[in-house]
Amino acid sequence: MLRLRPFRLETFKVFCRHASKTGGGKPVDSNALAQLEEGYKKLVASNSKSLLKKHLKKDIFDNLKKKTTPSFNSSLLDCIQSGLCNHDSGVGIYAPDAEAYKTFADLFDPIIEDYHGGFKKTDKHPESCFGQGKDFANLDPNNKYIVSTRVRCGRSVKNFPFNPCLSEFEYAELECMISGALNTMSGQYKGGYLPLCGMEKSVQQKLIDEHFLFKEGDRFLETAGASRFWPIGRGIYFNEARNFLVWVNEEDHIRIISMEKGGDLGKVYDRMLGGVEALGKYLQFSRDQRLGYLTFCPTNLGTTIRASVHIKLPNLTANPEEMQKLATKYNLQVRGTSGEHTEAKGGVHDISNKRRMGLTEYEAVKEMYDGIRALIDAENKVCK
Numbered sequence: 001m002l003r004l005r006p007f008r009l010e011t012f013k014v015f016c017r018h019a020s021k022t023g024g025g026k027p028v029d030s031n032a033l034a035q036l037e038e039g040y041k042k043l044v045a046s047n048s049k050s051l052l053k054k055h056l057k058k059d060i061f062d063n064l065k066k067k068t069t070p071s072f073n074s075s076l077l078d079c080i081q082s083g084l085c086n087h088d089s090g091v092g093i094y095a096p097d098a099e100a101y102k103t104f105a106d107l108f109d110p111i112i113e114d115y116h117g118g119f120k121k122t123d124k125h126p127e128s129c130f131g132q133g134k135d136f137a138n139l140d141p142n143n144k145y146i147v148s149t150r151v152r153c154g155r156s157v158k159n160f161p162f163n164p165c166l167s168e169f170e171y172a173e174l175e176c177m178i179s180g181a182l183n184t185m186s187g188q189y190k191g192g193y194l195p196l197c198g199m200e201k202s203v204q205q206k207l208i209d210e211h212f213l214f215k216e217g218d219r220f221l222e223t224a225g226a227s228r229f230w231p232i233g234r235g236i237y238f239n240e241a242r243n244f245l246v247w248v249n250e251e252d253h254i255r256i257i258s259m260e261k262g263g264d265l266g267k268v269y270d271r272m273l274g275g276v277e278a279l280g281k282y283l284q285f286s287r288d289q290r291l292g293y294l295t296f297c298p299t300n301l302g303t304t305i306r307a308s309v310h311i312k313l314p315n316l317t318a319n320p321e322e323m324q325k326l327a328t329k330y331n332l333q334v335r336g337t338s339g340e341h342t343e344a345k346g347g348v349h350d351i352s353n354k355r356r357m358g359l360t361e362y363e364a365v366k367e368m369y370d371g372i373r374a375l376i377d378a379e380n381k382v383c384k
């Protein structure tokens with residue numbers, strides 16, 4: 001087992017702040033309040049299609065604008081700054097610390113319900129049930145459509161807040177804990193950790209282009225306060241075969257990723273699952289009774305699973321309305337070739353399950369599996 005965390009002044013200060021609270025955080029300072037009012041006015045006047053704009057009604061805004069979270073004093077501005085700065089956000093809100101999901105529940109709950117296909121504020125996320133990859137046959141045995149398959153999940157380490165509330169010291173501490181746990185991995189998971197600090201720019205860019213590494217300078221994350229002290233504490237772990245990866249301190253503390261060429265979803269899923277189990281022996285993850293595994297972005301709560309294929313469907317690509325209709329029918333999300341907020345290049349789309357809450361891990365992957373099969377069937381029908 002890893003050694004116990006040493007005594008830290010930072011943690012002690014947080015503890016004291018927490019212990020001295022008698023409910024409710026510190027009042028929001030007048031500067032933040034003025035920024036909020038201004039930003040809200042602009043959002044309302046904009047043609048933003050974000051879930052933030054849709055659900056931040058005036059009464060909710062007025063009711064939440066002066067609140068802060070008990071332990072970290074995170075404000076509404078801390079939650080919605082990204083959506084206020086980026087009117088092209090699809091969602092536009094993040095939780096600076098786990099308590100934000102409760103303090104600002106009047107806004108998070110309807111957004112969660114909308115994104116995750118009806119997970120109501122009275123609903124409870126089910127217990128984890130991963131099932132087994134053997135139920136998912138190769139989606140494209142003749143290698144006709146699928147370029148590659150990837151399954152990822154996110155984890156937050158217990159007792160640490162999310163990005164905007166982490167100190168520089170905590171970034172380094174988290175990196176040390178997570179890479180320490182990763183370095184114990186054996187068998188097919190054996191590999192090495194590469195910190196972003198000191199990584200050559202050309203190496204970094206190559207890893208991004210190969211779809212292994214997270215990109216840098218994501219404006220949605222930056223304006224959410226998630227890029228402080230960059231690149232301190234950030235990095236990537238690879239196994240020797242480069243089909244198992246772990247991202248450290250990007251959007252979430254941990255992203256566990258399994259990926260390979262072709263359409264063997266079952267194999268990719270099992271590999272991710274084994275990695276999650278192995279890491280779970282060394283690290284404790286934050287889980288909420290109602291929301292499931294806790295993540296920085298509400299779109300990732302619950303199972304945190306995104307199972308995706310890079311796929312070429314020329315006929316459906318030529319008919320984007322039909323493609324979107326099918327994606328909506330099967331609860332799928334269509335992204336561009338380099339991930340979120342990018343365009344499809346060479347006809348390659350990234351298609352994945354959209355919802356992650358209110359269903360088990362197995363069901364989330366099954367949803368993607370059934371949807372991709374339906375899209376391939378539809379593509380084949382047009383061919384005939």
Ligand SMILES: Nc1ncnc2c1ncn2[C@@H]1O[C@H](COP(=O)(O)OP(=O)(O)OP(=O)(O)O)[C@@H](O)[C@H]1O
Binds near residue numbers: 152
């Ligand atoms: N099936 C896949 N095959 C190869 N690469 C993939 C696949 N799915 C996603 N990727 C790549 O993974 C990288 C990260 O993508 P992206 O940021 O959209 O998703 P994510 O890591 O699941 O996280 P988030 O949803 O938080 O953005 C990108 O380079 C993207 O192209």
Ligand SMILES: NC(=[NH2+])NCCC[C@H](N)C(=O)O
Binds near residue numbers: 088220251299
């Ligand atoms: N990586 C994510 N958390 N994606 C979901 C939302 C991303 C961004 N905040 C938006 O609203 O468009």
